[in-house]
Amino acid sequence: MHVLILGGTTEARRLAELLAGEAGLRVTSSLAGRVAAPRLPPGEVRVGGFGGAEGMAAWVREHRVDALIDATHPFAGTISFNAASAAALAHVPLLALRRSGWVADKGDDWHRVDSLEQAARVLPALGERVFLTTGRMGLAAFAGDPELDALWFLVRSVDAPEPPHPARVEVLLDRGPFTLDGERELLRTHRIDVVVTKDSGGAATAPKLVAAREAGVPVVVVRRPPVPEGVPVATAPEEAAAWLRRFSLAP
Incomplete structure (x- = not known):
């Protein structure tokens, strides 16, 4: 049985680790290639895009993929919809692996928005020194506006961002x-007085939310896009592995 994991997340690597070495199972992880030195999971690895939904479906058919697991970042919306279309075209089952989103706690001052552009619009009323933790993609939303030009930004990312920023x-x-x-x-x-983040969920980057709560700093939280309609969702790698094992044992 051949499973293709659309990866690049901690959950994707953990799933590949759980499946590594299982008899009768071949695992291929696909990485987008946006990070210069990614942490590679065990098993086979491919890097780069597929060329849209039809290109992914062609790859799935050519490499005889039996199941597809979308374990990409919760905000990697385009590839998730391509995966749903590709799975339908290639007639293979698809599961989305998505970590649970964050939940506001007592004392949190969260301002939820639907996009980076909306986040940029609410910033001037919230603070002047911004901790921007949305990654290096999408920084253009915070550039080119006179109100935003008056603010100071600390941008944290794995790789250096390119302009506009x-x-x-x-x-x-x-x-x-x-x-x-x-x-x-x-x-x-x-001297940060406002934080901007995407609702990525998970423990790796959650401490900033606790630190902001303790300091009384408001947090602008960008809501995550929905999973494509009809795609089943697992919230943990172990749950995804169990789904795959049930599928592989089905007559």
């Missing part, structure tokens, strides 16, 4: 997981 910006190259003490010190040292 905020006019007044300092880039911090770092990769999670992050510690609570480290996030407390970051907010204090840079």
Whole structure:
């Protein structure tokens, strides 16, 4: 049985680890190639795009993939919809592996928005020194606006971002997981008075939310896009592995 994991996340790597070495199972992980030095999972690895839904369906058919698991980042919306179309075209089962989103706790001052553009619009009323933790993609949403040009941004990402980006910006190259003490010190040292994040979920980057709560700093939270309609969802790698094993044992 051949399973294709659309990966690049901690959950995708964990799933590949759980499946590694299982008799009668071939695992291929596909990475988008946007990170210069990704953490590679066990098993076979391919890097790069497929050329849309039809290209993915062709790859699935050519390599005789029996099941497809979309374990991409919760905000990698395009590939998730391509995966749904590709699975339908190639007639293979599809499962989405999505970590649970964050839940606001007592004392949190969260401002939920639907996009980076909406996040940019609410910032001037919330603070002047912004900790922008949405990654290096999409920084254009915070550039080219006179109101935003007056703000100072600390941008944290794995790889250096390319322009356009905020006019007044300092880039911090770092990769999670992050510690609570480290996030407390970051907010204090840079005098951060507002945080912007995507609702990625998971523990690796959650300490910034606790640090913001403790410091009374508001957080702008971008809601995640929905999973394509009709696609079943697992919230943990173990659940996805169990789904795959049940499928492989089905007559």
